[in-house]
Amino acid sequence: MKRTRILSVAAAAAALTLTLASCSGDGGGTGGDGGGGGDKVEVFTWWAAGTEKAGLDALVEVFDEQHPDVEFVNGAVAGGAGSAAKDLLQSRLQAGDPPDTFQAHAGAELQDYIDAAQIEDISDLYDEFGLTDAFPADLIDRLTVDGAIYSIPANIHRANVVWANPSVLEEAGLDADAEYSSIDEWITALEAVEETGKTPLSVATTWTQVNLLETVLLAELGPEAYEGLWSGDTDWAGSDVTAALEDFETLMGFTNGDRDGLDWPDATQQVIDGQAAFNVMGDWAEASFAEAGLEPGTDYTFFPVPGTDGVFDFLADSFVLPVGAPSPDGAKAWLETVGSAEGQTAFNQAKGSIPARTDADTSDFAEYQQTAIESFANDTIVSSLAHGAATPVAVLNQISDATSKFTTGASDLATYQEELAAAAGE
Structure with missing residues (x-):
């Protein structure tokens, strides 16, 4: 039976303390055991409170069901639009201490990470997870940079x-x-x-x-x-x-x-x-x-x-595979859940956004979300x-x-x- 450990970090300073503790050899922090295994995954986001955390919690429930042998470690850092999280994340990436996966907005925001060779091309996961056919073609185009895809969107906002x-x-x-x-x-x-x-x-x-x-x-x-x-x-x-x-x-x-x-x-x-x-x-x-x-x-x-x-x-919350992720197998397990129809349905119903997948079950989504689904399909x-x-x-x-x-x-x-x-x- 897998344990789900919630280590919500309410501020960047607290998150940095966790990071330093893990680097000193305490395996309870980022999961950075250097072995590349898939027994745990640190998921770094700015979904630390309110309805954003509710969406993350819903996604974690699906992750627990789909990957019961992988321990979820919550690296959430509070701060609207991720400003505090992004500052801490950049410090960690520059120090060679990446989380297993992190949240980023799909689109041009990823360019800095790509240019710095800090995230992996995960185009092959789109084939493995069947995402190429599940996501709209114009979304795939917006996710593609010089023929490569670097993130899997959890939603459309x-x-x-x-x-x-x-x-x-x-x-x-x-x-x-x-x-x-x-x-x-x-x-x-x-x-x-x-x-x-x-x-x-x-x-x-x-x-x-x-x-x-x-x-x-x-x-x-x-x-x-x-x-x-x-x-x-x-x-x-x-x-x-x-x-x-x-x-x-x-x-x-x-x-x-x-x-x-x-x-x-x-x-x-x-x-x-x-x-x-x-x-x-x-x-x-x-x-x-x-x-x-x-x-x-x-x-x-x-x-x-x-x-x-x-x-x-348009914007989309997405997840990436950092270069040097301590647990790349754990990260891929998380990315699989993020891209799955079940994960996208649970996450978006709680968060107020809409799925990136066209085959997710949205029958129980709220009135606003139904209008957003129609708008995304038909508007500029x-x-x-x-x-x-x-x-x-x-x-x-x-x-x-x-x-x-x-x-x-x-x-x-x-x-x-x-x-x-x-x-x-x-």
Whole structure:
């Protein structure tokens, strides 16, 4: 009988202590026994709390059933969008102490790991696990880099979603079921909420502001020009980008003053509690509304960020096989579960996302998830900035730094636009 050991790490410092302990010879840490066996697997994620941890727990249950002889070791590190986890992970990789597998966003975020030869080509596992036929062809294309695939996605998330509280909207004299065709129309609604004394638009720390930024860029530019920001085909210094940044500045003026001390669950909770009218957040927020016992259409509503209807702002949580993984067989066992129909169904039903597999059972998925499945199949797909699909980590970090300076008043709009252009390499 296999034991499942949960070693949740609430902060990066605590995780580093675990790592150092394992390096000193205590086999209870990362599972790094140097033997390459498959008796345990350290899974490094930032799913340390809330609905994210619920999704991980559901995936672990399937893993336990599918691989009862492999011990799961939870290397989770707290921190919204994985900022703390990514910092610790890079330290470990540079020190030659990789976990057996780690979470990363599929897409350009992986490029830095690929360039540094820190993760393996796992294309052969796609054939072994039957994933080539199970995943949509356009997803396979987005996962492929120079003919190789380096990760297995556990899910598909959508970043361009507005979550709203109908009661707050009605208090402001607004139609609770209204969707808005443009940012300008939405601003009119935000002004009405502001007059009631409620927060019109809740946000949190910097990465949630970058998430808002990308949706505004998408709304103003359209999907082709938005994608051109990352390919070099769209000029960051252009007037259309300036207009988008002006909209972003306006929207930030409607947000909560305590934003920089919060993470995404806090901002979403403000909508749940009726303190705020709207929140722009990826669809992992759906699980928070469900966990609170709220009914879609009655207690909360959702719709694409105004100006982005018909576009799916894509990201995917995925897992990789690090070069030098202490337990590569254990890692492959985990990757098999991540890619399995059973694993994807359990994980996504709990987390609020949708399966990457087209054959997973989604009959019991929530109302929002059913709409996301339809949208992903039919809408124009673009890559998320804030969640690593559009740019390498270094570029995202520079954009995040520039955004933080701008939203805290340390730079003006012209400087902000110049810094964004510089971050993108212009």
